[in-house]
Amino acid sequence: MLGCRVPGPLPQVDDPRVRVLRIFSRLNVGGPAVHVILLAAELDAIGYTTTVAVGTEAPWEGNLRDLAARKDVRCVQVPGLGREIRPWSDAQALWSLYRMMRALRPHIVHTHTAKAGLLGRFAARLAGVRHVVHTYHGHVLRGYFGALRTAVFRAVERNLARTTRVLIAVSAAVKDDLVALGIAPADRIRVIPLGLDLEPLAGALPRGSLRAEASVPDGAPLVGIVGRLTAIKDLPTFLAAAAEIRARIGEARFAVVGDGELRGALEADAARRGLAGIVHFHGWRYDMAGVYGDLDVVVNTSRNEGTPVALIEAMAAGRPVVATRAGGTPDLLGDGARGLLVAPGDAAAIASAVVDTLRGGGAVQARIAAARAHVLAEHGVGRLVRDMDGLYREMLGERPAAA
DSSP: OOSOOOOOSSTTTTTTEEEEEEEEOOOSSSSHHHHHHHHHHHTTTTTTTEEEEOOOOOOOGGHHHHHHHHOOOOEEOOOTOOOSOOOOHHHHHHHHHHHHHHOOOOOOEEEEEEEHHHHHHHHHHHOOOSSSEESSSSSSSSSSSSSHHHHHHHHHHHHHHHHHHHEEEHHHHHHHHHTTTTTTTTTGGGEEOOOOOOOOOOOOOOHHHHHHHHTOTTTOEEEEEESSSSSGGGGHHHHHHHHHHHHHHOOOOEEBOOOTHHHHHHHHHHHEEEEOOTEEEOOOOSSSHHHHOOOEEEOOOSOOSSSOOHHHHHHHHHEEEEEESSSSSHTGGGGGGGSEOTTTHHHHHHHHHHHHHOOOOOOHHHHHHHHHHHHHHHHHHHHHHHHHHHHHHHHHTSSSSOO
16 A cells, blocks of 8 residues: 555455446656546545555656545555556566456456556456446657557557447547547547546635745746646747747746656756746645746646646636647637647747737636636536546446436
């Protein structure tokens, strides 16, 4: 067991509640982990018994174990169930998952993300689990690896998809991408958007803590980006845009909230651009209300996305957003009606969009209002739980799905 609160031993097979084994690679800071934790906690409150099998995070990824503990989520650590591909460790993880399924005899196995989806679905085949669900929170089938490795991963995913009872995408764009890649036909993939606990962000937000940490004056525009510092997030484009914004608005400052393997290289890049002391790297922060309370514009520069949680949070907090047209982001932003969209990699366009947003006006306020209304209605945890409960009950023959 690991840093989630453990209410007791594994559920007994004579437990009358529906037993769900949820398999996830690691509880690193990010939207998929929040999604998994909230689903486990909220579904248990309405009649399920959920066990979450997870691996271990890398040191720079941060973790959400405290959130899982606060939500009374039952977690079991599976050695080898991490991010990297290591054949011997993967084989051990597969055997552990198989044994867990044989002991728990879950009614439903639900896997999330690529590595957990591979090992978890294969273990479910071996264990004879009938009801298997997999959620794509995005995918690594384009833009992450070389041509040969990508082709292998696509072939594996196609094979797994054929024997998975239900496939879920977190946005229509992710679904369309999976169909285009030949992973599964459209009628086999359901769209169930992310659901988050957004109410704490929807009211008055505290102000000052993020600015104080970086000595940013209260009146200075503060532009931020929130997320993992990895290649796919394209932070160099954010830094290039920051240099252009700074040239046009001399008092502008910038916040990078998050961490990752590229942090050192990005800090050096910022210094080379003359942004030392202008861009502050805050690392992981868990007081997100305080983060969004201090930011004037939230930016996302990703080259590939499922549904960006940082943008959902920013929209709920009433902060204007500027983002690249990647993955599920255009769906989230209403193709520009709820936030400005630019092409990936275009630092000049990002800078212009941020400057226009900082100038304010009726169009900016209209986007902010539309964005907040949309995410509170469509990305709340209540809607997520209703959708998933409906799907599970349909699978078990109890009633039609709500998804």
